Amino acid sequence: MTGLSGSGDGRVSGPDDDSVSLASTIAEAVDRLANLWSVAAQGASLRLSPHQLRALRILEAEPGQNLTALAVGMDIGLPTASRLCDRLEAAGLLERVLHPQKRREVQLHLTGHGRQVLHEVASRRSRALATVLAAMETTERDALRRGLQSFLAAQDGDSPEGGGPG
Numbered sequence: 001m002t003g004l005s006g007s008g009d010g011r012v013s014g015p016d017d018d019s020v021s022l023a024s025t026i027a028e029a030v031d032r033l034a035n036l037w038s039v040a041a042q043g044a045s046l047r048l049s050p051h052q053l054r055a056l057r058i059l060e061a062e063p064g065q066n067l068t069a070l071a072v073g074m075d076i077g078l079p080t081a082s083r084l085c086d087r088l089e090a091a092g093l094l095e096r097v098l099h100p101q102k103r104r105e106v107q108l109h110l111t112g113h114g115r116q117v118l119h120e121v122a123s124r125r126s127r128a129l130a131t132v133l134a135a136m137e138t139t140e141r142d143a144l145r146r147g148l149q150s151f152l153a154a155q156d157g158d159s160p161e162g163g164g165p166g
Contacts, residue, residue: 033129040128041121046091048117051076055084056093056110056118064107066099093117 041053048056051074058073059065065073071081085108088094093114099105110118133141 036128036132037125040124043124044117044120046093046117048121051084052088053118053121055081055088056114059094059108059110060115060118063109066105066107070108088114 038050041048041050055070055074058070062069062073067081067085068078070085071078074081076084085094085096089096092111095109095111096106097109099107133144136144
């Protein structure tokens with residue numbers, strides 16, 4: 001896009017056509033990856049919603065959170081988080097444990113079965129993605145790896161050129 005200010009300098013005022021086209025291609029790939037991720041997860045022995053899987057992953061990363069912390073981390077209301085935990089507990093994936101020092105606080109922990117289900121989902125997702133990657137040429141996979149690394153660096157603001165997102 002060029003500026004239409006009438007200044008005639010021809011400078012770019014936004015993303016160029018190539019960046020917009022690439023963004024569209026990436027958006028399509030992300031949509032397909034999200035679908036592959038979802039389908040792989042649904043093939044697990046225990047079918048969980050994306051919301052339930054997210055809660056389990058959060059609790060795996062930070063065991064012992066209380067209900068409020070989980071609700072905040074998931075950006076959902078406390079009643080919704082409570083019902084979500086009720087369902088996960090009923091499925092044997094989560095347990096509520098009294099906090100050792102704070103009698104009125106309950107900590108949330110994954111059960112062994114919860115960790116097993118998360119591992120199964122992660123394995124299924126990795127295998128599904130590996131199947132797609134195996135269909136690519138080695139040079140394409142290498143280019144994808146480099147491109148993703150550059151994307152992450154640019155997003156973090158530490159790209160090799162020194163310029164972060166503008």
